[in-house]
Amino acid sequence: MFNSIKFKLIIWTLVLFAVVFTGLELILYYKLESVAIGFVDSHISSEVGMLSSLAATEEKHGQLVTELYEITGAASGEYAEKLSGRYFQVLDHEGKLITNSPSLYLADATLPVIIPASEGVYDVVEGPTGGPIRLYSKAFEFEAGTYIFQAGDSLDDTYMLLSSFRRIILMAYPLVFIACAFGVFIVIRWSLAPLRLFSKKVSEITEEKLGERVDTGIMCAEVRPLAESFNTMLKSLEHSFEKQKQFLSDASHELRTPTSIIKSYCDITLNKSRTEDEYKAAISKMGDAVNRMAELINRLLVISRLDTKTVQLEMKPVEVMGMIKGVVRLIDVTAKNKDIDITITGESVNIRADKEGLLEVFTNLVENGVKYNRSGGRVDVTVASGNGNAIVTVKDTGMGITAAEQTKVFDRFYRVDSSREQSVGSGLGLAIVSTIVAAHGGRIELESIEGQGSTFTVYLPLEDAGS
Numbered sequence: 465m466f467n468s469i470k471f472k473l474i475i476w477t478l479v480l481f482a483v484v485f486t487g488l489e490l491i492l493y494y495k496l497e498s499v500a501i502g503f504v505d506s507h508i509s510s511e512v513g514m515l516s517s518l519a520a521t522e523e524k525h526g527q528l529v530t531e532l533y534e535i536t537g538a539a540s541g542e543y544a545e546k547l548s549g550r551y552f553q554v555l556d557h558e559g560k561l562i563t564n565s566p567s568l569y570l571a572d573a574t575l576p577v578i579i580p581a582s583e584g585v586y587d588v589v590e591g592p593t594g595g596p597i598r599l600y601s602k603a604f605e606f607e608a609g610t611y612i613f614q615a616g617d618s619l620d621d622t623y624m625l626l627s628s629f630r631r632i633i634l635m636a637y638p639l640v641f642i643a644c645a646f647g648v649f650i651v652i653r654w655s656l657a658p659l660r661l662f663s664k665k666v667s668e669i670t671e672e673k674l675g676e677r678v679d680t681g682i683m684c685a686e687v688r689p690l691a692e693s694f695n696t697m698l699k700s701l702e703h704s705f706e707k708q709k710q711f712l713s714d715a716s717h718e719l720r721t722p723t724s725i726i727k728s729y730c731d732i733t734l735n736k737s738r739t740e741d742e743y744k745a746a747i748s749k750m751g752d753a754v755n756r757m758a759e760l761i762n763r764l765l766v767i768s769r770l771d772t773k774t775v776q777l778e779m780k781p782v783e784v785m786g787m788i789k790g791v792v793r794l795i796d797v798t799a800k801n802k803d804i805d806i807t808i809t810g811e812s813v814n815i816r817a818d819k820e821g822l823l824e825v826f827t828n829l830v831e832n833g834v835k836y837n838r839s840g841g842r843v844d845v846t847v848a849s850g851n852g853n854a855i856v857t858v859k860d861t862g863m864g865i866t867a868a869e870q871t872k873v874f875d876r877f878y879r880v881d882s883s884r885e886q887s888v889g890s891g892l893g894l895a896i897v898s899t900i901v902a903a904h905g906g907r908i909e910l911e912s913i914e915g916q917g918s919t920f921t922v923y924l925p926l927e928d929a930g931s
């Protein structure tokens with residue numbers, strides 16, 4: 465569960481939400497606080513301004529202190545109500561009270577004395593009722609001397625507003641959080657639906673249903689490449705599965721022929737007593753069939769090892785010309801029996817290769833050149849180098865291969881019909897050759913004209929030579 469994308473996405477989204485929401489709420493709260501306090505500040509500073517300008521006007525007509533008493537006495541509204549929360553007072557330069565608003569003197573209360581420097585100052589102090597008040601104090605110069613004007617507004621309403629705001633936020637927080645978590649859960653579930661669909665489809669595909677494909681059309685853009693890769697993988701799996709099945713059935717088929725031969729000879733020979741010569745002939749026929757089986761089993765082993773890659777190529781320096789000469793020496797006896805001449809021309813070429821594998825390649829090619837040749841024909845082998853490759857051509861004057869069959873002869877168990885009838889080979893030689901050549905990073909090409917002969921050309925990279 466902790467490892468699921470859904471879980472991680474939900475947790476991360478909620479953490480992000482919590483951080484952003486908390487930050488936003490804090491910003492809003494402090495903004496509201498500063499606006500509310502600013503509102504109070506502008507009220508008390510304008511009150512102080514108004515009182516001081518009234519005093520300045522009245523001073524021109526007579527005694528300032530008397531005028532101040534009159535201004536105070538004329539206060540109306542909340543300033544005239546006892547402990548209403550709106551207050552002002554005037555002090556002399558030493559902080560001695562001159563006069564104050566009825567809201568104070570009716571309760572025999574005063575505001576805390578603050579003697580400001582040159583500028584007016586704002587403070588939060590304890591008011592006459594014990595609650596907090598915002599207090600503005602500013603000194604003014606008159607002809608009669610310096611006087612300090614103070615005005616204060618209760619902060620009870622402001623603090624009540626802020627605390628309601630806090631309460632609303634605290635109540636809204638879990639609700640919004642739950643709504644957000646639910647929303648995120650729904651969105652993620654909906655977003656991951658294509659993945660669930662994909663995984664359901666994948667789980668339905670079994671060994672027997674390798675031909676099935678995931679419908680990429682219904683997948684969303686993010687999952688489609690994954691589904692397409694999966695389909696490609698399925699296709700290649702299906703292909704290799706089919707190849708394996710075909711290989712197994714072909715191999716069994718090929719083994720059945722020599723087995724039937726051996727069985728028939730056993731049955732016929734044993735159904736009555738035979739002469740020594742008859743026994744020898746039967747055993748010799750069975751021996752041929754056993755040899756054929758052994759040859760076939762050897763090839764099957766080579767193919768299976770190449771397939772499972774249990775055979776690592778042992779790359780060693782190889783002199784190609786010398787190897788070809790050795791191969792030809794072995795096949796020459798058979799060739800002579802068929803009156804076929806084998807020639808070798810070219811230069812000495814050194815490459816790094818797997819000796820066993822390369823022997824298999826050249827033996828198969830020269831053997832085919834002899835096997836599918838006419839009596840009195842030729843097999844010409846040339847060894848050269850060019851374009852970074854060792855180039856070996858095996859050219860024969862045999863029956864040739866039709867264009868249609870040229871690509872198929874490299875398939876496992878494929879034999880051209882005429883040679884199938886003669887039952888001269890298993891059809892594995894060229895498949896082994898092409899696999900080994902490819903494993904060396906090389907390639908094999910075939911040119912052939914039916915009735916005239918075939919040329920197989922092997923290219924093997926030189927680059928590792930000598931290293």
Ligand SMILES: Nc1ncnc2c1ncn2[C@@H]1O[C@H](COP(=O)(O)OP(=O)(O)OP(=O)(O)O)[C@@H](O)[C@H]1O
Nearest residue numbers: 832833836864873879880883889890891892893894
């Ligand atoms: N030089 C050639 N000329 C004409 N046909 C060829 C030649 N080489 C191969 N072929 C055809 O291609 C088929 C496949 O050859 P490949 O070497 O794979 O198998 P094979 O010779 O039948 O059996 P194996 O080599 O396993 O004993 C052969 O059966 C033959 O019909």
Ligand SMILES: [Mg+2]
Nearest residue numbers: 832889893894
């Ligand atoms: Mg062959």
